[in-house]
Amino acid sequence: MALWSAVPLVVTLALTGCGGSADDESAVERAAASRNAEDEKAVEYAECLRENGLDVEDPGEGGGLRITGRAQKEVLDKAMEACRDLNPMQGNETANAEAEERMREQAACMRKNGVEEFPDPEPGKGIRIGRSVVEDPDFEAAEKACQEYAPDRPRGGGDD
Template identity: 35%
Template sequence: MRRTMVAALALVTALGAGCSGTPEATDTADSTRDKAMKFSQCMRDNGVTDFPDPDPSGELTVDGVLNGTSLDPNTATWKKAIEACRDLQPAGFTGHQRNAEEQKAALQFARCMRDNGIRDFPDPAPDSPLIDTNRIPSANTADGMNALNAAGKKCGEYARAAGVSGDGS
């Protein structure tokens, strides 16, 4: 389970990676990470004890937190913590509903993933994660995450069109 979460986060990070060495970008990343760290701590302080810290860039999304974990956003504890920590939520944590153009690209991404060996890759709903390893049984096999990552790299242009930011490298 832990391996699945790490590999899924690596795929999302690879699709959404981008970098800049400018001081302004570093300052923004530092403040983004600080806010995300405070949010993570708040979630833990309010009962979601396994809530992770953000990655080094400060990236923290509900998809990244939930995919491949036992955390359940439908529990009373989660709902209470989300409400208590609402003012600390980092930008983009809860994601957004894809518009029609992004949803079309999300469906192309899913088709591309299936065409590249992930036969059980589901079509995402407009308000669901683009990649949800909990809905991809093959991702939990020995080589499943390697295949998922390889297909994700081939299908990155569709992921970006579906709203995943970065250069895909």
């Protein structure tokens, strides 16, 4: 079974006002330090997944991880369990809900673009697809059409 799973990181920084007070600078510094810590945790998570047999890229500009190779369910489950404590999404219910919504949008887009068997995400596990889905003749074109929903890219505009 192939895996198309996403473990996106959602980091939102909202700054109000345009002033340059010490309080604003302090808030910016704290937010930057928090983001750096989250980025480091995501890289550690990717390294752990690789050490446990998954082909995973480091987090991209959009903050997400993508398992790029095919993984057998047993290998995936073992890696996810071994790296559970490093999962940047662990304990972040808001980010998890946003990530799952993104994956639902991606699944709907894939189906709309001809990959009728593309599954919805499983709560807490991401999207798991079988070989027949990957081998669907419409898969590559649909993946390209739906890339705005891909977890490792910043969200862009679109008609979907």
